[in-house]
Amino acid sequence: MEQTKAWxxxxxxxxxxLSRQIARQLESLIxxxxxxxxxxxxxxxxxxxxxGVSRTAVREAIAHLKxxxxxxxxxxxxxxxxxxxxxxxxxxxxxxxxTAEDILHVLELRMTLxxxxxxxxxxxxxxxxxxxxxxxxxxxxxxxxxGSQARHEDYVFHRAVVEATHNPxxxxxxxxxxxxxxxxxKLLAVELxxxxxxxxxxxxxxxxxxxxxxxxxxxREAAHDAMHRHxxxxxxxxxxxxxxxxx
Numbered sequence: 350m351e352q353t354k355a356w357x358x359x360x361x362x363x364x365x366x367l368s369r370q371i372a373r374q375l376e377s378l379i380x381x382x383x384x385x386x387x388x389x390x391x392x393x394x395x396x397x398x399x400x401g402v403s404r405t406a407v408r409e410a411i412a413h414l415k416x417x418x419x420x421x422x423x424x425x426x427x428x429x430x431x432x433x434x435x436x437x438x439x440x441x442x443x444x445x446x447x448t449a450e451d452i453l454h455v456l457e458l459r460m461t462l463x464x465x466x467x468x469x470x471x472x473x474x475x476x477x478x479x480x481x482x483x484x485x486x487x488x489x490x491x492x493x494x495x496g497s498q499a500r501h502e503d504y505v506f507h508r509a510v511v512e513a514t515h516n517p518x519x520x521x522x523x524x525x526x527x528x529x530x531x532x533x534x535k536l537l538a539v540e541l542x543x544x545x546x547x548x549x550x551x552x553x554x555x556x557x558x559x560x561x562x563x564x565x566x567x568x569r570e571a572a573h574d575a576m577h578r579h580x581x582x583x584x585x586x587x588x589x590x591x592x593x594x595x596x
Contacts, residue, residue, distance in 0.1 A: 356383065358399055366574055367402050368409035375410065379419055379430055390420065390428040409571055413578055416556060449587050455530060456584045460577055462522065463507060468573035470513035471564045478513035479565055485509045486554075486561050493550045504528045506557055510576070513564065556582070 356378055361370050378384045391399065396407045411428055414420045422428045470478065485506040492499035507530065511523045523530070556579040563572035 361400050361402060366570065367400075367406035368413065368571075368574055371396070371400050371402065371406060371410035372413040375414060376417070376419065379414075380433055382433060384430055386430050386433055388430050389426075390430070392427065405568075405571070409574060412559060412575070416552070416559070416578055416582065452587045453584060455526065456580055456587065459526075459530060460580045460584065462519070463510065463580060464573045464577040466511045466514050466519055466523075467560055467564060467576035468569045469516065469519075470510050471567050471569045471572035473515050474513045474564055474567075478509070481509045482506070482513065482561055482564065486557055489557060490554055493547075493554060498546065499550060499553075500528060500531050503531045503553065507531075510560065510564070552582075553579075 359370075359374060361367055375384070375390070384390065390396070390411075393404055393407055393411075396410075397404055400407070411420065411422065414428075415422065419430065419432060420428050421431050474482075485502070489499050489502040489506050492502040504527075508520075508523060511519050514520075556575070559575040560572060560579065563575050
């Protein structure tokens with residue numbers, strides 16, 4: 350723990366998601382090189398003590414770092430830093446600024462709508478909802494395996510989350526978006542990178558699995574955060590394309 354004494358851990362506030370605050374601090378330490386590539390993070394128990402939080406908050410924070418490609422966790426070994434900057438892989442080599450702007454507008458809406466839907470689904474889901482979510486996730490994985498872009502299956506999974514809120518107005522609003530809610534449906538005449546597309550879909554599948562797991566477990570905050578992370582990453586990817594087009 351000698352190394353961690355110089356980390357200058359900030360006090361965790363109860364006004365914001367605990368896991369987000371932890372993840373943000375650890376990400377900063379990694380990107381600044383204060384936790385080097387190859388180094389192991391403190392154990393789960395040590396992180397709980399350092400931040401004064403529960404194991405759940407620490408696990409969610411580590412899950413976020415894993416979703417960014419910054420760390421990996423291996424049973425019996427612990428969590429190790431893989432790289433000093435988040436991975437950014439995207440299936441499209443170039444898109445127009447107008448298309449990117451349109452996608453960003455939809456994602457801004459969905460970061461609020463889908464995240465709250467996931468939170469509500471975690472506390473309201475029935476056995477039938479869980480079965481529908483698991484079936485939708487399985488269909489998404491099968492579509493990815495077949496080489497499809499899984500646009501329809503992606504939408505079906507997110508709509509199943511919305512259905513599990515048992516709020517008809519959430520469903521009505523989501524149906525207005527239809528499959529246009531999935532950014533890839535707007536990328537019709539673009540140059541695709543097959544290798545990056547496969548990686549991108551694999552990551553989407555992992556993020557969907559995190560959302561599903563939290564909903565099934567009835568963890569409202571974890572479900573909200575997992576969905577928000579999923580859409581925030583997509584937003585940041587498209588924002589980078591928009592910036593590149595304007596450069």
